[in-house]
Structures are given as C-alpha cells and as structure tokens.
Amino acid sequence: MVPSKLARHFSTKHPSHNSKDIEYFQRLKSQNEKQSQRMLSSLRVSDKAQETSCLVAELIAKAKKAHTIAENLILPACKEIAVMIGPDATKEIDKILLSNNTIKRRIDDMSVDIETVLTEKIQRSAKFALQVDDSTDISGHCQLIANVRYVDGESIEENFFFCKELHTHATGEEMYKTTADYLTEQGLNWGMCHSICTDGAASMTGRVKGFVNKVRQVNPDVQITHCMLHREALVAKAMPPDLTAVLEQAVKIVNYIKSRPLKSRLFSTLCNEMGAEHHGLLLHTEVRWLSRGKVLSCVYELRDKLVAFANEHDLPYKEHMDDESWWVKLVYLADIFSHLNDLNIRMQGKNDNILTATDKLNGFRSKLRLWQNKVAKKNIEMFPLTSSDTAHKTAIFLQVVASAGGELAFSSLAYVKNKTRTRLSVEQDLRVALSTISPRIKRLCSQKQAQVSH
The missing domain is CATH 3.30.420 (Nucleotidyltransferase; domain 5)
Structure with a gap:
C-alpha cells in the first residue's frame, strides 16, 4: 500500500494508532511528492536543453559555419555572458549539448524533416x-x-x-x-x-x-x-582583343603574387609601409569571374605599389607597369565590371523572375547607350575610378563602351x-x-x- 493510502488508513480505521506512525507516513508522502516534482522539473530542463541545442544547430547551418563553433565559441561565450546573471544561469547553460557530433546530428535531422515537407509539397503540386x-x-x-x-x-x-x-x-x-x-x-x-x-x-x-x-x-x-542569369560570363569572351589581353595580364600578375607566400607577404609589407588602404591583392579564378570588378579595382588602387614592387621583383608583364594606355584599359574594365556586378545582384532574389530580370537587363542596355552619348561629350562621371583621374583618354572609353553595347545577357549562380x-x-x-x-x-x-x- 502506498504511503498516502497507509496514512489515510491509519487515520480512519485505527484512530488510536500511535501518532508517530501517522507523522512518519505523512513525511514519506511529502518526500514522494517532492521527488516527483524534481523528476518533472528535470524532464522539462532536458526538453528545453534539447530544443535549444537544435536551435543553435539551425543558426550554425544558416550561417554556414563549422560545426565545432558551437563547442569552441558559442558555449564559452554564453557562459561568460551568464556570469552577469548568476551562477545558476551558468549551470543551466552547461546542460545544453553542443558538441561537434551533436550539432551534426541535429542538422541531419532537420535536413531530413525539411526534405520530407518539401517532398510532400511537390507531390501535392x-x-x-x-x-x-x-x-x-x-x-x-x-x-x-x-x-x-x-x-x-x-x-x-x-x-x-x-x-x-x-x-x-x-x-x-x-x-x-x-x-x-x-x-x-x-x-x-x-x-x-x-x-x-x-x-x-x-x-x-x-x-x-x-x-x-x-x-x-x-x-x-x-x-x-x-x-538567362548564366550568360554574363560570355560577355568577357566577346570583349575586344586588346581589353581581353589586359584582363588576362592583370589576372596573371595578381595570381603570380598571391600564389607565392613570400612575395605575397613582401607585397603586403610594402603596401603597409606606403600607407595603402589595402594591404594585399584579391585572388582571381575563372569560376569566380564575378569578382573581376573587385579584383581589378584593387589592382588599380594599388598601382603605385605594384610599380614599386615590380622594380625590385620579377613579375609577369612588368613592362606594362609604365604603360599609361594599359592602365587606362584596366581601370575601364574595373568600372564596367563593377556595374555588371551591381546588375547581377539586382537580378537575383526570391521574387525575381524572367520578366523582372528582362526589364532590368533592358534597362541596363539603355543605360549603356546613354553612357555612349555622354562619353562622346567627354563626360565620364559614370565611371568613378576613371573620372577620378583626369589624365585618362576619353576616346578609349568611347570605343570600349561602343563595343559593349551589343547583345548582352548576364548571369550568376550562387554557390x-x-x-x-x-x-x-x-x-x-x-x-x-x-x-x-x-x-x-x-x-x-x-x-x-x-x-x-x-
């Protein structure tokens, strides 16, 4: 018979029974109730800890970070923050499972769940x-x-x-x-x-x-x-041969320095000593063709440092370092590729479709024709890097913009x-x-x- 029933039995059936026995069973009942409450409280804590672990795993996946960041950074950071609340908060945080393997299991489970929901939606459709x-x-x-x-x-x-x-x-x-x-x-x-x-x-x-x-x-x-968003890479292949040569030469110069750790460190040291805003170049590869605008912009902004570096070290195409026309073409490419990158970003998004992308593409083509007219009048304000240097020859830009005004299509695919x-x-x-x-x-x-x- 359970303690509560025993206590009730002695109080009703045996009223003359020793009062100490009744008190004993009452204490036993109270202890049993407290133990049950502790078990329920522990269960609730476990459920909350598990749910919190899943939420952290989801944040890590969406941020595209390594699974180990939870145990190596997030958990220690939370403990430091919890010090402001009190020791009890730190103990509660310690109950959350955030190991590398746990985060991986959480992400795998969530992925399967998302996949199940997605499949059901497609089947209904x-x-x-x-x-x-x-x-x-x-x-x-x-x-x-x-x-x-x-x-x-x-x-x-x-x-x-x-x-x-x-x-x-x-x-x-x-x-x-x-x-x-x-x-x-x-x-x-x-x-x-x-x-x-x-x-x-x-x-x-x-x-x-x-x-x-x-x-x-x-x-x-x-x-x-x-x-239609995947065709922008074809634009570079249709550029005039002289611009294509400048692009290839600039990329080879950048990759030559970046692929050699010693030269890369020496160039960074030189940039630092000369007070440059950037202390290094950006690596360029074919699969990252959308980065050309930033790569070339960085090359142009560090042109003085590259010239000084070429005087002391062997670089491919170092003979172009003192060629003003070569820098003219390079800065144009930096400007125009930056415009193409901006267009590409505007053509992407959840609510964009072939109609909105076509409108933006046609708008850019109209903008090119407008730029041609402005360049013919020696107005190059649409090219920020170019317009900052009055020594550039606007005739080169008129020729380049005219050659870029044909059939255009641009693309990107995010990886x-x-x-x-x-x-x-x-x-x-x-x-x-x-x-x-x-x-x-x-x-x-x-x-x-x-x-x-x-």
Whole structure:
C-alpha cells in the first residue's frame, strides 16, 4: 500500500494508532511528492536543453559555419555572458549539448524533416521545374546542385532540392542517373517535371548523351530553357582583343603574387609601409569571374605599389607597369565590371523572375547607350575610378563602351563554399542553410529522448 493510502488508513480505521506512525507516513508522502516534482522539473530542463541545442544547430547551418563553433565559441561565450546573471544561469547553460557530433546530428535531422515537407509539397503540386548545374568543390569533387520550383497553394515557391556528389566526371549520363535516383527515392517521377533550366554546357544540352536529351527520352514534353542569369560570363569572351589581353595580364600578375607566400607577404609589407588602404591583392579564378570588378579595382588602387614592387621583383608583364594606355584599359574594365556586378545582384532574389530580370537587363542596355552619348561629350562621371583621374583618354572609353553595347545577357549562380564540412554532410547543411522551409524542431524533439550535458 502506498504511503498516502497507509496514512489515510491509519487515520480512519485505527484512530488510536500511535501518532508517530501517522507523522512518519505523512513525511514519506511529502518526500514522494517532492521527488516527483524534481523528476518533472528535470524532464522539462532536458526538453528545453534539447530544443535549444537544435536551435543553435539551425543558426550554425544558416550561417554556414563549422560545426565545432558551437563547442569552441558559442558555449564559452554564453557562459561568460551568464556570469552577469548568476551562477545558476551558468549551470543551466552547461546542460545544453553542443558538441561537434551533436550539432551534426541535429542538422541531419532537420535536413531530413525539411526534405520530407518539401517532398510532400511537390507531390501535392504534381508539377515541378528544375534548375540544375554542376560545380567542383575545393576538394576536387564534382557536385551536382539542383533547385526546384513548384506551386504551393496560390504562390510559386523555390527551394534547394539536392546536392549530390558525382562518382565520375560531370557527364550527362551520370547527372541524369543521379537526379533520377533521387526522384525515385522521394516518390517523384520525370512525368511531373515541367521544365529544366541549365547553363547550356555540352554535358547538359548535348544531343546524344546530354542530361537534357536523357530527360526528353522519358518525358518528351519537358521544356528546356537556358538560364538567362548564366550568360554574363560570355560577355568577357566577346570583349575586344586588346581589353581581353589586359584582363588576362592583370589576372596573371595578381595570381603570380598571391600564389607565392613570400612575395605575397613582401607585397603586403610594402603596401603597409606606403600607407595603402589595402594591404594585399584579391585572388582571381575563372569560376569566380564575378569578382573581376573587385579584383581589378584593387589592382588599380594599388598601382603605385605594384610599380614599386615590380622594380625590385620579377613579375609577369612588368613592362606594362609604365604603360599609361594599359592602365587606362584596366581601370575601364574595373568600372564596367563593377556595374555588371551591381546588375547581377539586382537580378537575383526570391521574387525575381524572367520578366523582372528582362526589364532590368533592358534597362541596363539603355543605360549603356546613354553612357555612349555622354562619353562622346567627354563626360565620364559614370565611371568613378576613371573620372577620378583626369589624365585618362576619353576616346578609349568611347570605343570600349561602343563595343559593349551589343547583345548582352548576364548571369550568376550562387554557390556555398564547403569549408570545414565532410562531404557526407554537405547536402544536409546546404538544405538547412538555403531552404525557405523551417524545420519542425518541436516535433523532432518530441520524437527523441531528451538528455542534458553532464
């Protein structure tokens, strides 16, 4: 018989019983109730600690930071802040699990939950469109990345779909097989695919083994479009030969210095001694062609330092350091690529579509024609770096702007750099970081046994 029933039994059935026995059972009852309250309180703390751990993991994924930042930085910082509140607050923070492996598990669980919700939305929509591209990560492995568009209620939603490592090269067959396998896993099929947008590469649009051709064999009605935001890289290939040469030479000069640690340190020291605002150059690679504006601007702003450095060290194309016309062309490229970068940023966004992008593109083309007229009148205020130096020859700019006024199209595709992630967790991190669907954290926590840190 439980203590509460025993106490009631002695008080009703045996009123003459020793009062000390009754007091004993009453104390036993009180202790039992306190123990139950402590157990419930501990359970609530565990649940809160687990939910907090998930929220921190979500923040880390969205910030695209290393998983170890929780244990190495966030937790110690929280403890320091909690000192202002009191020792009890520090003890409560110690109960939150934030180890590297725990953060990875939390992100994986949230990614699966987001993927489940996304698949259910696509299945209800019964139609979807894909944006597909491949990229090589910093470890040299080819990653196939896809975004998906679908109808959710009365609105069109766009979300991160998947990121899969290709086992071989980026061939159309491999990309098709990887995508088809993922669709099958999610209960989807090619018949639901309404359109596919690619960058127009041979592996994507090849007539025999291209990705698009493989899809058309299964779904002949699928519509194929060329990403209008992906064509801006073609502009550099259509530049006049003299400008192309200047761009290539400037890039080689920058990469020559940046790829040699000793020269890079010496150049930084020189910039520091000469009081330069920038203490180094920006590395340029082909996959980062959108950075040309910033790279060239940095080169131009450090031109005096480069000339001084070239006098003491061997540099490729050092003979151009004293050529004023070479610097004229370079500063024009820095200005025009900066304008192209601004246009590219304005053409991106969740609510942008082919209509708004076309309007912005046509507006920029009209702006180019206006600039041509102004340059003909020796007005170069639209080129901030150029206009700051009156020694430049405006005739060169008239020729360059005129050559840039043809058919134009610009593009960008944002990639997330996979810094300290293992390849197995890249997709999970990307899904949590890029998806507009929030993970159902409370639901995930309810499915797991809560624990606290010791």
